[in-house]
Amino acid sequence: MMDFRWDIIIDYLPFFLQGALRTIGMSLAGVLLGCILGLFIALGKMSPLFIVRLPFVWYINFFRGTPLLVQLFLIHFAVMPLFMSPVNPIASVIATLSLNSAAYVAEIFRAGIQSIDKGQAEAAHSLGMNKIQVMRHVILPQAFKRMIPPLGNEFITLLKDSSLGAIIAAPEIFYWGRAAVGEYYRVWEPYLMVAVIYLILTLSLTYLLNYLERRFATE
Amino acid sequence: MISVKNLKKSFGALEVLKDISIEIEPKEVVVVIGPSGSGKSTFLRCLNQIETITDGHVYIEGVDITDKKVDINKVREEVGMVFQQFNLFPHKTVLENITLPMSVVRKWNKQEAKTKAIALLEKVGLADKADVYPDSLSGGQKQRVAIARALGMGPKVMLFDEPTSALDPEMVGEVLEVMKQLAKEGMTMVVVTHEMGFAREVGDRVVFMDEGYIIEENEPEAIFGNPQHERTQSFLSKIL
Ligand SMILES: Nc1ncnc2c1ncn2[C@@H]1O[C@H](COP(=O)(O)OP(=O)(O)OP(=O)(O)O)[C@@H](O)[C@H]1O
Numbered sequence: 001m002m003d004f005r006w007d008i009i010i011d012y013l014p015f016f017l018q019g020a021l022r023t024i025g026m027s028l029a030g031v032l033l034g035c036i037l038g039l040f041i042a043l044g045k046m047s048p049l050f051i052v053r054l055p056f057v058w059y060i061n062f063f064r065g066t067p068l069l070v071q072l073f074l075i076h077f078a079v080m081p082l083f084m085s086p087v088n089p090i091a092s093v094i095a096t097l098s099l100n101s102a103a104y105v106a107e108i109f110r111a112g113i114q115s116i117d118k119g120q121a122e123a124a125h126s127l128g129m130n131k132i133q134v135m136r137h138v139i140l141p142q143a144f145k146r147m148i149p150p151l152g153n154e155f156i157t158l159l160k161d162s163s164l165g166a167i168i169a170a171p172e173i174f175y176w177g178r179a180a181v182g183e184y185y186r187v188w189e190p191y192l193m194v195a196v197i198y199l200i201l202t203l204s205l206t207y208l209l210n211y212l213e214r215r216f217a218t219e
Numbered sequence: 220m221i222s223v224k225n226l227k228k229s230f231g232a233l234e235v236l237k238d239i240s241i242e243i244e245p246k247e248v249v250v251v252i253g254p255s256g257s258g259k260s261t262f263l264r265c266l267n268q269i270e271t272i273t274d275g276h277v278y279i280e281g282v283d284i285t286d287k288k289v290d291i292n293k294v295r296e297e298v299g300m301v302f303q304q305f306n307l308f309p310h311k312t313v314l315e316n317i318t319l320p321m322s323v324v325r326k327w328n329k330q331e332a333k334t335k336a337i338a339l340l341e342k343v344g345l346a347d348k349a350d351v352y353p354d355s356l357s358g359g360q361k362q363r364v365a366i367a368r369a370l371g372m373g374p375k376v377m378l379f380d381e382p383t384s385a386l387d388p389e390m391v392g393e394v395l396e397v398m399k400q401l402a403k404e405g406m407t408m409v410v411v412t413h414e415m416g417f418a419r420e421v422g423d424r425v426v427f428m429d430e431g432y433i434i435e436e437n438e439p440e441a442i443f444g445n446p447q448h449e450r451t452q453s454f455l456s457k458i459l
């Protein structure tokens with residue numbers, strides 16, 4: 001540690017910043033697509049019909065019960081080649097993060113929706129609203145408020161997990177860290193730098209989420 | 220107006236409504252009384268299919284609402300319901316609580332809905348509360364908003380499930396007053412309540428339920444003054 005080589009960090013700073021933008025972009029795309037998909041999975045899993053519920057239950061089982069790295073390899077090397085060639089690793093990371101977070105988001109949505117008092121839906125139905133209208137105008141707006149903290153945590157998890165993309169050469173933060181290690185044969189500077197960037201991103205997000213939570217709480 | 224034929228309702232193995240038949244005439248005010256757990260709420264909730272019926276039929280204006288081909292949402296527009304726990308939408312203002320179903324279900328435009336909603340708020344004496352959220356209202360005020368909200372759909376029947384049971388005693392009067400006014404205007408009403416004064420004064424008929432059956436029904440004076448059935452007598456002796 002006596003001779004910390006700042007020059008490596010300075011050399012690689014443009015790549016790290018570019019990587020950070022990719023990390024943010026991939027996680028953001030992952031969580032947004034995950035939210036859309038997750039809502040449908042949550043609704044499917046709440047179906048009164050067992051046979052309708054079944055595929056959604058197993059979707060969630062699969063994506064929560066297998067390692068993300070295995071999912072990434074399956075998607076990158078097995079699934080994506082069916083759709084594109086050559087496979088873009090960024091697309092693979094986004095697809096994996098979306099599908100994976102959808103399973104977690106679905107459970108967050110379901111818990112949020114089921115936490116709303118049954119009387120709310122009953123009152124709305126008694127006024128002539130159909131199921132979709134009740135969901136959209138009465139249940140979801142109230143559930144959403146309660147879902148902000150767990151959704152925020154999911155986003156932070158996703159942001160960290162996107163570092164797995166380095167293994168399939170998606171040029172995000174960790175990828176550039178590994179590249180710097182390869183070029184200079186030094187481990188401390190690049191990996192510490194990578195860790196610091198992730199820390200800055202997750203701490204800023206935590207701060208932003210706390211702020212949002214407070215805003216919504218006082219509304 | 221409402222015709223119930225051999226209505227039965229079970230929750231799993233528990234049979235809550237065993238065989239209920241009753242005819243309710245237009246403009247009639249029917250008060251339902253009975254011990255806790257006798258099935259009063261369940262009966263009321265079967266009248267707008269908030270509970271699905273196990274067996275029997277319910278006709279609203281001649282339409283069999285147990286028929287799968289009937290659009291139950293259309294029927295519910297005609298049948299307003301007021302709950303013990305108010306069930307106002309906490310994320311909407313008082314005004315929005317009333318206009319939401321108008322615009323979502325009836326597809327009225329904003330201005331139309333707002334005008335109608337303000338008129339209803341004036342009717343229940345809460346026009347000055349239009350823009351506050353339900354959280355800041357007292358129980359009595361909440362229930363009056365809930366009544367206004369149900370009236371907004373222009374229902375032909377109103378169902379009340381113990382509308383004053385969750386209220387502090389000093390607020391019961393203001394809610395009953397609104398209900399009396401409604402009855403005077405000729406609204407058909409089915410009211411589950413423990414307010415015997417209201418039953419006497421406003422009710423055209425009192426129905427006594429116990430253990431899933433209608434045990435006895437009659438004009439208020441007759442039920443309270445001269446109950447025929449022993450179970451009615453013992454129930455009334457406990458609460459009067
Ligand atoms: N959703 C449900 N699932 C299972 N059992 C239920 C359900 N709703 C009601 N019950 C049962 O049905 C019976 C009748 O309930 P109901 O609420 O209709 O009685 P009630 O006459 O309205 O009583 P109260 O005066 O306490 O409101 C009770 O034993 C109750 O536990």
Ligand SMILES: [Mg+2]
Nearest residue numbers: 259260261381
């Ligand atoms: Mg009840």
